[in-house]
Amino acid sequence: xxxxxxxxxxxxxxxxxxxxxxxxxxxxxxxxxxxxxxxxxxxxxxxxxxxxxxxxxxxxxxxxxxxxxxxxxxxxxxxxxxxxxxxxxxxxxxxxxxxxxxxxxxxxxxxxxxxxxxxxxxxxxxxxxxxxxxxxxxxxxxxxxxxxxxxxxxxxxxxxxxxxxxxxxxxxxxxxxxxxxxxxxxxxxxxxxxxxxxxxxxxxxxxxxxxxxxxxxxxxxxxxxxxxxxxxxxxxxxxxxxxxxxxxxxxxxxxxxxxxxxxxxxxxxxxxxxxxxxxxxxxxxxxxxxxxxxxxxxxxxxxxxxxxxxxxxxxxxxxxxxxxxxxxxxxxxxxxxxxxxxxxxxxxxxxxxxxxxxxxxxxxxxxxxxxxxxxxxxxxxxxxxxxxxxxxxxxxxxxxxxxxxxxxxxxxxxxxxxxxxxxxxxxxxxxxxxxxxxxxxxxxxxxxx
Numbered sequence: 001x002x003x004x005x006x007x008x009x010x011x012x013x014x015x016x017x018x019x020x021x022x023x024x025x026x027x028x029x030x031x032x033x034x035x036x037x038x039x040x041x042x043x044x045x046x047x048x049x050x051x052x053x054x055x056x057x058x059x060x061x062x063x064x065x066x067x068x069x070x071x072x073x074x075x076x077x078x079x080x081x082x083x084x085x086x087x088x089x090x091x092x093x094x095x096x097x098x099x100x101x102x103x104x105x106x107x108x109x110x111x112x113x114x115x116x117x118x119x120x121x122x123x124x125x126x127x128x129x130x131x132x133x134x135x136x137x138x139x140x141x142x143x144x145x146x147x148x149x150x151x152x153x154x155x156x157x158x159x160x161x162x163x164x165x166x167x168x169x170x171x172x173x174x175x176x177x178x179x180x181x182x183x184x185x186x187x188x189x190x191x192x193x194x195x196x197x198x199x200x201x202x203x204x205x206x207x208x209x210x211x212x213x214x215x216x217x218x219x220x221x222x223x224x225x226x227x228x229x230x231x232x233x234x235x236x237x238x239x240x241x242x243x244x245x246x247x248x249x250x251x252x253x254x255x256x257x258x259x260x261x262x263x264x265x266x267x268x269x270x271x272x273x274x275x276x277x278x279x280x281x282x283x284x285x286x287x288x289x290x291x292x293x294x295x296x297x298x299x300x301x302x303x304x305x306x307x308x309x310x311x312x313x314x315x316x317x318x319x320x321x322x323x324x325x326x327x328x329x330x331x332x333x334x335x336x337x338x339x340x341x342x343x344x345x346x347x348x349x350x351x352x353x354x355x356x357x358x359x360x361x362x363x364x365x366x367x368x369x370x371x372x373x374x375x376x377x378x379x380x381x382x383x384x385x386x387x388x389x390x391x392x393x394x395x396x397x398x399x400x401x402x403x404x405x406x407x408x409x410x411x412x413x414x415x416x417x418x419x420x421x422x423x424x425x426x427x428x429x430x431x432x433x434x435x436x437x438x439x440x441x442x443x444x445x446x447x448x449x
Contacts, residue, residue: 005028006160006162009160011077012024012056012162015078016058016084016085016164020085021059021088023163023164025100025298026056026160027054028160028161029053030157031052031155033049033153033154035152036130038130039147053068053070053072053340054068054077054339055336055338057100058084058087059088059100060089061093062093062097063088063093064091065085065088067080068339097324098325100164101165101298101320101330102165102166102167105301107295107302110286113171113172113200113294114174115174115202118156118202121176134150134211136208136210140215140216140219141218141219145184146184147182148180150180150181150211152176155174156173157174158170158172158173167295176198176200178198178210179194180211180214186222191224193214193217193392195210196210200288222404224404224405231443232370232443232446233370233443235366235369236440237359237373238438239374239429239431240388241434242431243377243388245280246347246433248386250350252264252414254344256319256322261382262382263382264383269316272312274418275418275422278352279353280307280308280350281351282304282347282349282351283348284333284348286349289435291347296333297335308418317331319344333346347434350434352424353424354424354426355423355439357425362440363399367397368396370393370396372388375389375391376389377409379413385414386411386417393408409447410445410446410447411445412445417444420441420443421442422440422441423440424440
């Protein structure tokens with residue numbers, strides 16, 4: 001399969017050059033995704049999706065054309081290549097485009113990206129995982145009025161990137177996600193929560209832990225109350241940190257956003273923008289990391305990039321276009337949604353370095369404050385202003401969690417949030433957005449009521 005995809009991509013690049021492209025790139029993807037969802041042990045939905053296609057980028061005198069097709073047939077590929085070259089010829093030149101990346105750099109070997117047990121996951125094994133996770137949630141909710149939704153999502157596939165400057169690479173990857181989401185009713189009060197596990201290693205999956213913890217979280221959210229508003233410490237646990245930092249800060253260090261003045265840290269490169277307790281790296285070479293890869297979406301070698309060290313903004317994330325524009329080293333953070341899109345920028349494994357202390361330790365040090373486990377709100381990426389509703393939050397008093405919160409939000413500017421991180425825990429978890437422990441922001445405005 002690997003050699004076949006590379007051959008398809010190399011043929012497409014050669015065709016584009018023959019039609020007049022000075023540079024050309026082909027990105028081929030082939031994947032299988034399987035999802036099954038159940039409610040109270042009854043299968044509600046099952047879906048398998050097979051996908052394959054190719055995207056062609058052609059360059060002629062700084063003019064760029066792009067076309068894609070959702071098949072790998074010779075005729076369709078030929079049509080996509082022809083369209084790509086025609087579009088390049090008809091396009092307006094981009095004076096800031098310099099070149100596609102070349103293969104002049106060394107490539108690291110990244111382990112743990114593909115697990116055959118995930119790629120070949122039998123339906124009966126998938127069903128058993130769901131039964132186990134639901135049963136574990138049921139046991140923790142015995143005697144309660146509840147409904148449980150649970151599911152498994154697995155994906156596997158291979159991408160190939162080839163360009164006319166010597167890049168020619170292909171790599172298989174796979175991952176699996178297991179989740180449980182209980183809904184609990186008690187009198188007039190109804191609440192829900194969820195927990196999940198996502199990994200590239202099937203042997204790490206633990207349905208009992210996911211199911212039990214999801215149920216405990218839902219029970220803990222019963223009977224929420226408001227509190228007196230004011231300025232106070234806020235603990236962000238890994239799930240919330242993944243939203244606020246993994247999306248709300250990570251997006252601010254995309255070089256394209258900085259170059260276009262759309263980031264709240266546009267003028268801050270090399271400055272102290274965060275607490276000395278905060279260190280963040282983007283590491284695409286992490287063994288079995290969800291964002292790990294040997295090469296990025298342009299075929300450029302992956303690497304480890306320091307973002308914040310000792311509170312200082314050390315690095316931005318680049319693809320070939322933004323790196324060439326700034327005259328700096330490419331960090332290998334080109335990203336595509338699939339073969340159907342042009343490269344943009346994204347994180348690989350965005351990681352906050354752990355400190356010391358469990359979540360219980362962090363809570364024990366708070367006299368009066370709140371804990372945010374879950375928020376869906378991200379900051380305004382231009383101003384940095386954050387108003388985060390606590391979808392799962394708790395009130396802390398004298399070092400103990402007293403009760404869940406309702407109608408409560410946290411307001412703070414991201415530049416202040418980064419500066420006010422006073423404590424970083426050791427409870428690192430892999431979320432959908434990043435790898436992070438809990439951390440404490442010493443002061444933020446909490447509004448409740």
